[in-house]
Structures are given as structure tokens and as C-alpha cells.
Amino acid sequence: MERTWPLTGRDDELRRVAASIRPGASGVVVAGPAGVGKTRLAREALTKLAGTGVTVVWGHGSTAARQMPLGAFAGLLDVPAGYTAETIGRALDQLAVRRPLVLAVDDAHLLDEHSAIVLHRTVVRRLAPVLVTLRTREPVPDIVTALWKDDHLPRLDLSPLDEAETTGLVARVLGGPVDSASAHRLWTLTQGSPLFLRHLLAAEVSAGRFTPASGIWRWTSQPMISPELADLIEHEIGRLAPGVRDVVDLVALAEPVAVSTVSMLATPSALEEAEERGLVRTDGLVARLAHPLYGEVRRTVMGALRARRLRGQVAVTLPAAPDPIPRAVLTLDSDLPADPALFLEAAEAATRLFDLPLAERLARAAAGTGAPVARLVHAAALSWLSRGDEAEAILRDLAETAPSTEFRAMAQVHRTGNLLWTMARPEEARQALDAAEASGALPVHVAAMSLAVAAAAGDLSPLLDRGPQLLHEDLPDDLARILVASAVSAAAALTGRRDLLDEAAVVGGLTADRVPTVIPGFGLADLQVLGHRLDGTPARGDDQARRMRAASADLPGPARLMGLVVAGHAALAGGRVVEALALLREAWAGLADSGHEFRFRCRTLLATALAQAGNAAEAAPLLTGILMGQHPAYRFLAPEDLLALAWGAAAEGSTTESLDRAVAAAEVARESGAPAFEVLAWQTAVQLGDATSALPRLMALAQLGPRARVACAHARAWADADGERLLEAAEDWARLGDLVAAGDAAAQAADAYRHQGRQGSALSASALAVKLAARSGANTPALAIAVRPLPLTAREREIVELAARGLPNKDIAERLTVSVRTVEGHLYRAGLKLGVSERTALKDVLGLE
Template sequence: MDSDRRKLRSVEAIGADRDAGAWAARVLDGASLVVAGPRGSGRSHLLRGISAEIARLGGRAIVLHTASALTQQPFGAVDAAADPALGMLRTPSDDHTVMDGVLIVDDIELLDADSARAIARSVAARRLTAVLAHRTARPRDVEAPDDAGGARRGLRDLWVEGLARRVDLTELDDEDAFRLIDVFPGAGLLDSPTRAALVWRADRSRALLRRLVLHAIADARVGRDPLEAFRTIAPHSRLAIALERHMSEMPAEDLESLAGIRRLPHLETAVATRFFEVHSLHALIARGLLHADPSPERRLTANDLIAQEAQRRLGVSRVDALVDAAGRRMLAESDEWWSSAVAVTVAQRWHRLGPELSGEAAHPPAVRARIALDAAREANDRGDAAHAAAYAARGLRSADVPALRLEAELAARARVPVGVGETDDGGDIEMRRRMTRGDASDEGHDWRGETSHDRALAESRVDDLLAQASRAGARLEWTAAAEAAGRAAAEVSAAPAARLRALVAAGTAEAIAGCWRRARACYRAAERMLDSRYVDDGLLARDRLTALISMLAGHQIAGADGAVVHARLERELARTAREGDGAELSLAGAAAAIAFAGAGRAVESRRELASAMSRTPSAVADLDTTMIELSVAEELALAGRFDDARAIVMRLDDRGIPLLRRSSLYVQTTILAAEGRHDAARVAARGAAELTRGRSAAALRIRDLFRLTALGAASEDEVDELVQLAATTDLPLAAEAVRRASARSTVEEELPVDELRLHALWSTRDVRRQQPDAVIDFPRPPEIGAATAELTAREHEIALMADEGLTNREIATRLFLSVRTVESHIYQARAKVGAASRRELGRMVAAEAERKRTTTQPTAAADEGGDKNVGSPATERTTALPARRDGSTPHSSGVKPPAGAATHLTRRE
């Protein structure tokens, strides 16, 4: 616990101007300091660090504690310190006596006037060295009047007159905030969307972030969603007090803007300026307390935590009056302008008060129906079928509008469990809702007025084609899925969100079908849309996250390094924390679960998925959810958590869908192999391979054939098929499958379970170099030098042999050890260095050994002489493949193995 606290304190003062040791040395040389920074910038922490460093360097620090209770008492702070050395401040003399020690004062604005004058006079006379900290105001803050005249101003202005050095502390930036979260004990309980939300809610304050993280960890420990728990903060709790102090100088117009937009989420900026001060809105957006999404309407969302405190300070009745006034004005001016965000609040008020008290009956039936339609649509999109049905029924009593009947039908469908026969399209509720609205758009007047007739037809065709692609993929017919998705991507007249869905669906289908070149082309087109500064209709957080889920899954299935998409997700998480609600947070968690799985971080992947499903599980399509859960189970099994992996597999229902059935058997193979039940693993692997036999799912088929070969259960025809697939596809995993399978010994009886992982673990360091603006929050492996230093000599030796490609049995033979002993050494070494696999362990140890060799013996290779290429893997690589029974080789068919493929792919007898 003490070490955790020390780590926490060491990171609290992150920043370029926070070297307490350097500042302490300057102070001991006689230079006074004025430390300035807003509330929460770490002033107090820096002063504590300087005090400790002064003591460590042999100096004396005299700390003067300030307090509100002493402000009106002459020399109140000086007398309270009770230090004899401070007597010179009360009774100044002319003998130029220099005080022994350094005076340290935090919050000089709380000093009484007499103490402030005495300290300023002594510093100016060079009789006193002091470190003085004062709180600066943020832009637009209302600064409290200084009732001590120029006394405290004299202290603040010491640096202006050259009598002290000023140190300005900046506010917390996002990258430092993520680093700070990581060192809190128990931070591993917090999922990625929660962390991003905490960083935004902290408003760049270290003090507030500390309280938020501690509060969130406590909630997570008892199974509560931290973001939901923040909606009800206990009065006078530590978090409530920190929040109150953080907002103590905020002007009233800013409080109104924040509290009002919190009650009117996603309010268009042009509409917001009708109710709130324009300068206040722009200032809050610039500061980051309001977020404007990238749509043309620039829809606004407020920092929920700060806005909640703003409402508390204003009073609920005052905020209610603001919102009600906005609704009345919209209804009175409905011919001129309309806002769905305001309409929803009007519908909520009418729903709560009823027709008699709300005054609903005073408005025309068409207006009442329009209000109900906006509210029903918003509730259906949010997954709240009960309220959607209530709003639709209320509107239909006013006017029989086809669009309202449609929303009522959608709400009724959402409350009925989907039958087994209806899950062939993956159970994508959102897709079915879009298709239903598209089919009915011609039946009645569409009040949205956002799309033309041609665009509506194009979007309908896109959804139809994507539904076909989903059904084909579920049947493992991925060539047909790619063809249908490709046709959807060709619908250039569709809205940007529809085109984005089509592009990523086509890319993922092409990846599974075996054409990585076409998949990357689709993904690059999708990335250009995501990076576009301006899109006609805008892309909502839900659209962007759904695209990232497909792209992450495509990279993982193809065996490609998805670190670049991973970094994009990191940037997207910050936007989701500002724009999204429960559905968007669920999508973000699902995407993070895939990213963690691709990086081999099984525990974190499970945490992300569990948090996502606890929010709005319907936001993620059923088929996608099941596939992500199986991916998490796979990584858990590879990490040795067999019970957790088996629990996931046992609770999942494949519902007769071939894709889910094959994926379930694939994961069961890993679990059984990890448990040492190799015969059962071969049976499961055979079952998965039977489902992909003859299907157009090259990426899945290569994995299944690789496992059969690695487990010694592949026939000669299947070995040939693996070579053929590797030669005719450009998937990153294809060549690796042949190389790995052919490198295995035909006499090796047991298989290390981490050798079943075919895709390379995703990197993170390379992404940071390629994209320096990316904030990588996911845990990274330890630094190589620090990690490998903990290995024993035997563990180091075995890791180097593993890097050379030796199997566990070959290592055991060379070192005269048992295979079990070798496996035990590898397991312990992986745990010490944080390596996710046997190969990763070998790579880390070999890299460190090479670094030491080149550092200590830079000319060793030149001294030895000879051809440096002799015996290198590049010169010894061969391509001789096993002969078929008829004496021919795979080359006789005209198909060449992939470059660099290893040799001797054979069936074990």
C-alpha cells in the first residue's frame, strides 16, 4: 500500500515545471519563488515536494499554513505557526538579519494583510527566501474582491519587480491524465470508456481527477457503473466538496448554459444561441466544458459532472424554468424553427403532467403529433421501447400519422424476443429499424426532411444488401458476402453513414474471404471518411464506433497488425465520452475488447466487454457480441484462465448459425489443448474444419487447417490445401501458418498452447512513433531492459532457444531437462516480463541480448572475420515440401508456396 501511495504521489505532479529537486536547489541558493496555477494544477503537491527536497539537501523549511479563519486576524498565520524564526516578521529590525530557513506559504490569498506585508517587505529586503503559491483564475472566472487592498498583491508582484522567480503550473492534459489514472491502486477495474469519461469530467484538474478516480474505483469494486453513479453524488462527500471548490468562481451565465444544455442534450448550436449567451457558449466550447460534434448543426453536449454541479448551484426550479421557456418558444415559433432536442423535453413534460396540467390541448393536433414523433424516435433509437410506445400512443390520439404508427410498431417489436429463425441476419436491431423506416418512408409524410427520395432509396438498397451480406457471412459464404457488400459500397448516392457501413462491411468480408488487398482498399476509403473534416450529414459516434468494430475484427481475423486502428479507437474514445450515451459507450467497450484481444490482453478484454454489455447490450448486434465474446474466451484460454474461458463458451448459444458453431468449436480447441486434453482438442478442431470445408472463408479455413496440422490430425490432402490457400491468398496469416506448421517436429507429442495463436500480437510502440498525437491508454509490455533483468540464467537461456525456433522438446533434449520443466520455466519467465506468448518472450530476451552485445562489443563481428551471412536464417531457408503419395510435390500443380515458408509439412502418424 505504501508503494502504491508513493507511485501515486510521484505522478501527481506530471509536467515540465515540476522538478521539485531543481527548484529546491535554487531556493537554497537564495532565489525566492512565486508558484502560480489554477485550482487543481498541483501547487500544493509541488510545495510539499520542494519542502521535502529542502530537508533532504540539509536545509530548513518553515511551512506557514493559511486558513480562512485566520484571514481577519493580524499576523494570524504567523502566530499559528509558532516558529521562533518568524518573530522577525512581527518586529522588523534594521540589522539586516537573514532568517534561517526557507519560508513556504500555500494559498497566499488566505494570508492576513499584516503577514502579507511583512513577508513581501522581508523578501524585497533580501532578509527572507520564500516559496509563495497563489491561485490564478481561469478565463471568465469571477475573481473574489481582495479585501486586503494591495497587501497580497505585493506578494504576487514580487516576480514582476525581479525579486522572485515565477513558476507557472499548467492544467492537466489528457495524456498526463491517463498516466495518472494508471497508477491508482485498483485502476484495472476501470474500462476504457470510463477512463475517457473521467478525463473529460475532471476538467483538467488534478485534484478533481483524483477524487473522480477514487470514487469510480469504489463503485466498480461493488459492481456499480461509475458513470451512472456520478449522477447522484452525496452532498458534502469529498468529491462533492472538490467539485464545489473547482466551480466556485464560475459566472452565472456559464452555469445556466451548462445546466440548460445538460437538460437539452445534442441541442443544435444555432438553437442554443436563442436561449443562452453566445459568448458563454463559445467560451465553454473553447474550454472544453461543452462539446460540439462534427455535424453541420454542431450539436452540443455538456460535461455532465460540471453541469450537474451548475444545476445544484442554480437550483432545480431555475433550470426547469429555462427548459420550459425553450419549449414554449419553440411551440410558438414552430413555423420558423424546430429542434428535436427541445421537442423531446416538451414530450417528457406532457407525459409527466398529463393533458390537463401541461396545456398540451392548446396546441394543434399536427404539432402535438410532431412532438410525439420526435420523442418516440429518440426513445426507440436509445433502446427505450416502453417510452417510445407511450409517446407514439399519445401522438396517435392527436393525429393518425403513418410515421407514428411505425414507431409504435418498432417499439412493440423491440419488446418481443427475437425467435431462432430470425437471427440469421445477426440480430442487428438497429439495421432492422433502419430498414423498416426506409420501407415505410413512402407511405406517409416524413417530417425529418433530411433526405431526398433518391437518397432514401439508395439507403434502403444499402441496408438490403448489407442484410444479405450478413446472412451469407453467417453461412460462411464470404465470397457472396463480399459481393453483396461491394454492391452496397457502390451506392454513391447514399448518405455518408450508409456508405461507411457498406465500406467496412465489404472490407471485413473481403478479409475473411481471403483478399487482404481489397480489404485494405475498403478500409482506407472508410478511414478517409472518418478523417473528413466535413461530411454532408455528419457521422455520429455510433456510426464511427460501429465502423471501428468491423475494422478491428477484420484485422484480427486476417492476422494483420491492427495497431493503427487501435490508435484511432483511442482518439475516438475521447469523442465518445463527450458525445455518447449508454449505447455509444457499449459500442466503444466492444471495440476496446477486440483491441485488447488483438494485443493479447485477455483480462482487459474481458473487462471491456463486461462493462459494455452492462450498459446497453442491444447497441451491439447479437452476432457481433457472440463473436467478440468468443474472441475474449480464446485469449483467456491462451492466458491460462481455462475456467473463465469455458464459462463464456458454455453460456453462448450458436442458434444453429454455422459461423457461430465453427467459432465455438475453434475456441473449445484452444481450451482443451490448454488443459492438456489433446485428443479432445483434435476432435473439436476436426469439427470446426468440417464446417469450413468447401466454404469461401479462406481466413477461417487457414486457421482450421493450421490447427489440424499443429495437433497432428491433418490428412495429406489438408496439408496440400493449406499450402494452396497460403499461396493463393495475400492474408498476413497465410505465410505464417505454413511456416509455423512446417517448423513443428513430427515426433513432438505435446503442443504449447500459445503456439495455437496464429496472428501476431498487435504492437503499440510503433504506432506512437507513426502517430505521435495518438494517446495510447492500453497497457503496454514492460520495457525490455527492466523486464528481462528479473529472469534467472536458466530462464534467459531457454527464452533465447525459443527465439531460435526450437520446440520445448528440443530445448529439453539439449539441456537434459524434462519437457514439463522447460514449460514451467517459460511460464514463469512470461509472467515476469509480461510476455503474452512464448514467441513474445523469446523476442524480448533476444532483443535485449542483442542490445547489450552491440553496446559492449561494437566491433566483435569485424574481428572474427569470415562471411557474416554464413549460417544465417536467410541463407539456410529452403522450400522443399513433402512429396505426395504419387511422387509429385505441391510445386507440380503450378502453385508455389509463400516466400519464406518453412519445410516438412507432414501428417503425423
């Protein structure tokens, strides 16, 4: 991978070094660990001297040159052999005649005595500014150390790049945004070393393991250390005596490892030597490698038999409680006998931590004995990893062969979830649920799954009849609790029952100090965010989403992506479009080509955010996907799909279609008994310009919650073209937490004032709309009208915008269900009003990109 590596994150240091080597300055010592970019920084600073007439003499310390007097300047200074004083004097004389000069010395910790003296005297005599680099944690000649200890030169200690700087550097090198988890892994492995980062990234990109998906670069597998990087790291590690090698390898395989364990399995003196050499670090209790890449290299070169033996030695020292995972993982990869009971306990613990790849691996090992419980845990992990066919094979067999009626019923309950959510086969899911119910066993689990299936279909009656009662029953386990809580949350969200929404959150384990312990908890969190979004309390949902994302941020598998979707939904609910786009784009990069059902949620939310940002082109393929069909488990969210299509049409300039979609969403919500969704749909219609149609229903629903009350006030003000009340609505929306609606209300106030001839008030309202849009990142039709008012009717502006976006007259006519002649007439009159005769000029008039 031949890519240009910019100097990122070093702006302040570069300015300081460049200032230190200007004529008249004394110079600077740049110190830091290997690979931190000292030489690169020095070279960048020296390039700023180009064209100034200053000569640069660049000396290099090295192990080989250290054996020769003035070895650092070999080939640079013509000094014959002779007495030491005479030789040094001649070297200084030759430097003096080259002035104006900058003396640069790289790796000054490796200087021979003569070169070090020349460097020191150049500084003391102020012959020239001096730029010195040296490596920390290495012995340095005393005369070089004296440069900063005796205050001859300032010392600049260069630290590794932090995570944000690393992410920015990688994005600049790759030419596009980087998935946050991938960037975090890169930073964690390289510890911010630009040298290690360059080698690791180059190898991973070249091997096709670091690739772009949906415009975002992602690391899709474990790293393979290239020979070049391995050589660099092995050189830094150095030769390892047998005892020290044992310490490093033990820690590489099992870190963090108790100091007592390492001392017992190796020797205390070997551990002390490894710490002194900077190979491991300890806090007195546990030992870790000093650099993560040390472990990658040692695990690569270590023999399989040695690795298995060492893992087994560590495993037997670890307790199985309270955390069985470390012992189970080491045992599984060691030469110890299999321990199915330990593997099962650890698989359940990994599931509670949302680490599904690890849970599946451990559960598979536990299920090797054929134990039904282990097979059930394995099937659940497979299902949540979108491996539905494999899960179905296990669950179908358990439903037929399990030793008890209760266990067969539980297998059918799990089949129902796998068939509906993972495999999108609702009819078969219904059959599995019927079979579970017919068994007469596990009535609470069956009732809980029945509620979840009803919620997915949008059948709210049984949810409201049976759900509140089940919430107050003594539910037997996490599965029953999450199913009931999710189903009731869906009903509460759609009907505006905030009290029921809050009760469901508590039962599901989503509280201020807890998060759910099973993967369906992300679905519960999404429904809670939806409920608070529809109610008009988005900050509550934001808190819940933040906790779920924090619980899954560093995990492999789908949990992290689901956390991103929930967090993106919360940002969208608060009108923070830019934030929502960052989260949802990253989630989509991982979900788009997966079989995971959360991709349907991500698709709708991302399409909405893109459309609200005015990015019609990027939203278009997502909107096409929505039109092609929805997941059967998300039928109750049909109004949200229609609202995404409404915003998409608005972003394309089709006001008529956008309003039709919003009204259709309101009608679907009303027919399905979802008044809270109906409020959001009518609010969207108001934002898109139609208060007249929305006002009657918003008046009828005004007492449903905070959103309904503000939406009704907004509709009244817009219907009356009352600028003052529209500004009040903008304030109410901002206070409630919907920045997009706030910006639209302010923009509509500007339009109302302008039509009343109140230009000063219009300019103030427009400025407020622009300010709110800057906070949200939205670019809506209302804002476009406020920022760029034109002497056109609403229909003329719509047709002009569609034409400016490249639609032929025939396509415009079909989209608006009017004749081609009508379109031509509107375009002709609009051209006269705007003073435009060419179709291509319309885009500039409208300010379209």
C-alpha cells in the same frame, strides 16, 4: 472511501520545487487555480527535508487572518504588538535565529500587509528559501507579485491534470484499471482538478455507482454531487445576483447556448458579468460554463419548475434543422407542449449517431400518439438496447394491427432481427420471416433479411447466389443496405472473396469517409475485419475498426462497447495481443452481464487473446462459456470458437488437445464451405507444431490470398525443419501484419537450428522471436520452446508442463487418452533428463509463474 491519494502527474514539478528549497536556493512561487494541488505539491516537497535538520515555518493566508497584522504567522512567531517597522523587524529576527530554515506560505494571495512584507524581505535578504503558493484569477498583494515580477523568485504555474494523468491517478487510487469512458467522464467533469476529483470519486464509489466489473472499474450511472463537493463549488461560484444567476442557469441547462439567445433571455450586461467572473466562457458565438461541475451543482439546486421554464425559453429559439436533437431534448424536459413529429425526427437522428439511450427516450415520447412509424423506431431502439421482450411486444402488435400490408411486413422483418439477434430464438425468427415473405410486400427488405439469416446459420449457397446481385440493386434504405452488405461480407470473408468484401463495404457505408448510420453497422465492421484478417490484409480492417470506434467512443449504451469489440478484433487480427486485451477486457466489463449478442463475439476474441498471451487462468472461464454454447446468430463462426479453444489448450500446456481443436476447426470450415477459415485453422496447427497434417490442405488453398500463401510457405519450411525458410516466413508474417505468427515462425527456426547443432543461428533466431513477442505481447508454446529449450521429447514436455500446472497423473492421462503408467514413465524419464526429482520443481524448470 478512505483511500490514499498519490501525487500523480507532478514528478517534474516536484523535482523543481524540491530543488528550489534546498539550502542556498532562493525558493519558488507555485501558482494555479483552486483545487489543482498546489498545497499538496508543497507538502510533498517539504517532506523531502525530513531528517536534514532544516526547520520549516509554515504560514497560511486566509480571509480571517487577513484582518490581523502578521496573521499568517499567528502562533508561529512570538511578536508582541508594536510599531509596524519594529514588529516586522522582530519577526525577521525570529526567523533568522531558526536557520537553517524554509519559509512556506500557503494562499499568499490572502496575506495581510505585514505578513506580505515579512515574506518579501525574507526573500530579498536571502534569509531562507521560500515556498509560496497562491491562487490564480485572484487579486494578489503588490509586494507578493513583485517576488516574481522583479525576478526574486521563479514562478511555477501548476495546470490541472490532463486526461491521461487523471486516468492514471484514479487507477492508482482504486487499485485497478478504469474503463476509458468512465475515466473520460471523470476528467471532463472535474477538468483535472485533484480536489474535485477526490470528492467526486469518493462519493460515487461509496454510493456504489463506480464499481469494478470483470476487474475494470466502471461508472454505471449519472453522478450525484455530494454536499461536501457542492459546498466547494458553490464557494468557488460565489453569490449570484439575479441576472447573473439567470445566465448561469440558462447555460447549465442548455449549453452550448448562442450568445444572442442568452443576451435576449437574460441581459447582455449579466452575460458580461458572468464571463468576467469566470463563470461562463464564450467565443463570441456560443456560451458554455467555465467548469462542468458548475452545471451539475446548479441543476441540482435549481427548482424543477424553474428548470422546465428556462428549457422551454431556450427551446423555442432553436431551429429544428439541420439538427433536431437539441430542440427536441429541451422541449421534452420543458413546460412546452409535446411535439411528436420533432421527437420522432430527433430519435432517428440520435439513432444515426448511435446514441441509443437518447434515441429510445425520444422515440418513446414520439410513440405516445400511437403512430406506427414512431412505434417502429421505438421498437428498433429497444431491440438494439437488448430490451428484446419490450421490442417484441410492440412489433407483434404492429404486425397484426398496422394499417397497411407493407407496414405489417416491415414489422415482421424487424421481428426477425429482434428474435434472432437480440432474443436468440431462431425458430420464431424464421416464422416471422416466413410471414413477411408470405405477405408479398417489401420483397427487397425480405430478401435482404433472408440473406442475413442465412449468413448467421452459415448457409453460404444463397449468399453467393443472390448476394452479389442484390449488392448492385437500388436498395431502398439504410436497413436493406446494411443487411445485404453484412450478409455478403460474411460470405466473402469465409470464402476469401476480397473483391466481394470491398463491394459490400461500399454498399454498407463503411468507406474511407463514411461509417454506417445504423447500429447493425458494427456487425458489418466486425465481418469486414474478419474478412481482411482471413485474407491476410489486416491493416485494411484496422482502418475500418478505427473509424467505427471513433464514431462511438463518447457514447452511452452498447455502441461504444461494440466499437471496442471491433477494434479489439482488429488488434488481434494484426497480432497486437496487448492492445487487443486492453480493448476487449474493457468491452467485456460492460458486456459480460448484459443481454447483448455482441458479448459472444467479445468472449471468443478475448479468450483467444488471453490464451495467446499465455494467460490460461483468465481465459479458462471464457473457454468454458464457449463450450456451453454459442449464439444462434454466430453459428457461421464455429471455427473461430474452436480456434479459441485450441489456443486455450495450448496455454494450459496441452499440445495434443490444442492440435485436435485446430484440426477440428479446419474440418468444420471445410465442411461448411469456408476455405478462408480453413486456412487460418491449418495455420494455427502449424504454429502449434503440426505442419505435416496441415501442409496438404494449405498447398491446395495456397492461391486463396496472401494469408494462404504465407501459411503454406510456413508449413513447408517447418515440415522440412528449414531454419532459413522459417525466418523468411517470419519476415513474411510480419510484413503481412500477423505478429504472433511471425514470432512463432522465428521460434520454430530457433528450434530447427538447435536440432541441427547450429547454436549461433539458434540464438539469433530465438532473439528475433523474443523481439517479435515483445511487440505482440504473445506467449505461445513455440516461443516457450525457443526461449527455454529442454532435452525432452514433445510428449515429455507436454506431460511435464501439465504436471507443473498442477494436474494429477490421472487427469493428465484422461486428457491425453493414455494410461496413468505411461504418464508416470514420461515423468520419470523427464526427471532424469532435467535432474529434477520433485514435482514442485518442474514449474521453475519450465519458467511458469
